[in-house]
Amino acid sequence: MALPPEPWPTGVAEQLEPLVRRVLAPNPSPYTYTGTQTYIVGAGDRVAVIDPGPADQAHIDAIMAAVGDAEIAALMCTHTHRDHSPAAAPIAAMTGAPVVGCAPLVLDTDRPRADEAFDPTYEPDRVLEDGEAMSGPGWTLRAIHTPGHTSNHLCFALEESGALFTGDHVMGWSTSVVIPPDGDMGLYMKSLEKLQEREDTIYYSAHGEPITKPRQLVRGMIGHRRQRENQILRLLGEQARPIPAFIPDMYKGLDPRLHKAAEMSVEAHLLDLERRGMVARSEDIWQTI
Known part of the structure; x- marks a missing residue:
């Protein structure tokens, strides 16, 4: 913003x-x-x-x-x-x-x-x-x-x-x-x-x-994070990939200076999905289970 x-x-x-x-x-x-x-x-x-x-x-x-x-x-x-x-x-x-x-x-x-x-x-x-x-x-x-x-x-x-x-x-x-x-x-x-x-x-x-309107905002924030999670699962359903490969599809037109921040956000989602038994990784490649 x-x-x-x-x-x-x-x-x-x-x-x-x-x-x-x-x-x-x-x-x-x-x-x-x-x-x-x-x-x-x-x-x-x-x-x-x-x-x-x-x-x-x-x-x-x-x-x-x-x-x-x-x-x-x-x-x-x-x-x-x-x-x-x-x-x-x-x-x-x-x-x-x-x-x-x-x-x-x-x-x-x-x-x-x-x-x-x-x-x-x-x-x-x-x-x-x-x-x-x-x-x-x-x-x-x-x-x-x-x-x-x-x-x-x-x-x-x-x-x-x-x-x-x-x-x-x-x-x-x-x-x-x-x-x-x-x-x-x-x-x-x-x-x-x-x-x-x-x-x-x-x-x-x-x-x-x-x-x-705090509850309205929080509801939207939860929905936004769930949308990101679903994007990650959909992209992994198409092809296993490393974290940087998510960014072009998930953050179209993103300022290159913000790529690292976006990668860290994707990593946070992936680690959560891994703990929930929905994805796995081999070295730096992530895939669905």
């Missing part, structure tokens, strides 16, 4: 609803859209900061200006990609705020990525299990375990308003990338189905605009 025309509201605290403000980080890219969106939850003297973002001083200053005289009750991270969690450590050092949320995860790999690498500085004071909550005056944020994009991914439900902070699991501008070995398509689909069963009224993702 093309970027919207500038100027973007980078560094400005935007009020989205009575308990939620948004601050956009200055890190636009093909994988972050206009940048990572940090959310400040709470209207009283204790607030939570969700996905503090990259360790960029201008962004940290913008967060602190938005927080003002309030105490930061928790720096809450949905996952540990480097566009989401690195600012937690310096803000914690400045304020004494605890880092709360996802489990630490650092994946060492020399494979090309279609998203940000992992943050080695992330050290949570408390890891939230599925269903655990943090609260402050007038707000409660409950952790929803949503592995798939990464194995440690969490969403946070704001119980007072029906909002869900979805990190990179469901985004307002693009489908999430699922990159093996940590990204898992089977878990990603189960996490989408988990959200589909919920009754959240609006999604605030880390990238892109608020999602005002």
